Amino acid sequence: MNLLDNIIWHALSGPQANVSTGTERARRFAPGFSPILGFANAAQPVFADLIPFCGPDEHFYCGGWSGPVQPGWRIEEEATMFRMVWAGEPPAKDDAPDAVLLGPNHSRPALELAMLTHPGPFGPRTIELGDYFGIFEGPRLVAMAGERLQAGSYREISGVCTDPEFQGRGLARRLMGKLIRRQLARGQTPILHVMRDNFAVQFYERLGFRKHCEPVVRVVSRT
Template identity: 35%
Template structure:
């Protein structure tokens, strides 16, 4: 498997590599701890793997699969919704912004969760901060204006995630500063930055392209739960 081929099934390949120490694995199925993320992964999208996943998922717990694979959901699973995204990779980050964001810590988690709930950048929970490094830009009064960080980590790759800004602080280039900073940090580690963005979010796609990201493929996030 080439490095970028791991992105066809990014959650599973993160669970068995960069996030293996925290992963919950059962055969061909795996998940991140429930307090950290609802994202799950399968080695192969076959009924046996879904059965193994069921043992990791409490009833009524909604979980998310992200893959380029097409598959049929078994009858004992219910599809709650899906989102089509572009998967974008960056081989040459534009470099560090003039103003460096601050590293976010546990004390910032309530503000991070509040921002994520208000702007819906994707799944974000109180424990998500443990998935990687998260950074923010704060107002003079200390309020968290915007943030971005790292999520899935297949071998040699790191996802830029949770890119979000409070509406009243938009239009100031905060997202660009954060994404360029996080991408540069990842590249400095010798890894390739990648991210996911809704195909309908034309403005965000254009921003990421200006920052050196290129569309690799389309990928689908599906939210589901056990019946």
């Protein structure tokens, strides 16, 4: 099986096992990081394994599973998303030399921007999962993009968002170009996830990403 077909599990049980918790059949990012679940068999997830590791007030994203909900859990939302893989030419130059590498002192403004724009599952420690870059207007963080999942040579670009007051200026494109250049220079293949009905699908295709698959994605919680 291609790593991409179960990229979450291969990340949580592999290079990012140190920031996840769970069993040999089911894992989650540790609390504070992105609320995402991964299963060794994505089509037949063993939710029971995660009960000791998940609080009743938490909501989690999981993909690749479309069967009935298991006892002790409920489905909050369901949709599909595209998993996209880089297939373009390397960006000619870094269009975001002014971007700031975000650190622990930026966790609050990064979380606030994510809560405002909803780029996907995001936690107060998500920016620790890779290189996150932001563009500031004075002291205000107005756009960011960074890295989340990692497995094999694949590196996910995630958390791409722009404050609504600053959209239309190409900030997301500039930040993504910077990340793509850095990943390609490291010998990595950029990937990303985007909801099917998100207008950004066409934007990512124009950049050079191609659709790999369209898995089901659900938001679940403990009952």
